[in-house]
Amino acid sequence: MDSDPLSRLPHGASFRFVDRVLEITPGTRVIALKNVTVGDPHLQGHFPGNPIMPGVLLVEAMAQAAGLLLPDGSSALLAQIKEARFRRPVVPGDQVRIEAERLGGLGPLHRFAVKASVDGTAVAEAEIVLAETSQVTSNAL
C-alpha cells in the first residue's frame, strides 16, 4: 500500500476535504480527519461573520474518505447520496472524524455508510454511492 493513502485521491489541494488518515483497512473501512479552520476559503462566504462548514462540503469530505476504499488506481464520481443528515453545525476549530465503511457493490458501483463526528458527537451521516468512472459507460445495468 502507498505510504500516504491520501495520494490516492485525485482531488487538487483546493478541493481536498480530508487531511489525514488515521486507520485504513483497504476496501473495507477507513477513519480520516478533516480539520476545519477559519482560513478555509469556503467559510468566507458561508457565512460572513458566522463561519459554518457547508453541509454539501461535509458530504464531499465523506465521499472523499469513502473514495480511499476504492480499488487501486481507480477514480470515481458521486452517483448517489442517501439518507444524509446533518445533526449540528461544524465550525472553525472542529476536527471532523470521518468513518467510512463499504457496504457492498455491483460492477463499477460501490456503496458506503459514512459517519462524521466532532469530539465524539455525531455531526453528519449518509450513505454514498461512488461510480468508478473508468468502468462507467452508461447508467443502464
Place this chain on the structure above:
Amino acid sequence: MNDIVQRVRQLLATRLKLAQTVDEITDDTPLFAPTGLGLDSIDALELVLGLEKEFGVVIEDRAVAIRVLTSIRTIAEFIQSQGKG
C-alpha cells in the same frame, strides 16, 4: 416459492422509487429493459443489497446480476436455487 415472490415484491416496493405500484407489475415484467420498468444500475445495487439483507443471497458479479435481476420471477428462482428464502 409464492412466499418468496411476495417478499421480493415487498422488497421492490420498499427499496425502489417505482413509478407504478408493485401490484401493477407482473412476475415477468422486465425490471431493467426500457420496455419494462426501466430501472438503472443504482436501482440494481439497491436491489442487490436488499436481497442480501432480506434473503442472505450474495450477488457480486455484474453478469450474474443481469441474469438474476431480469424480473421478479427470476429473482425468486435464484433465491430458491440458493436454498434461501
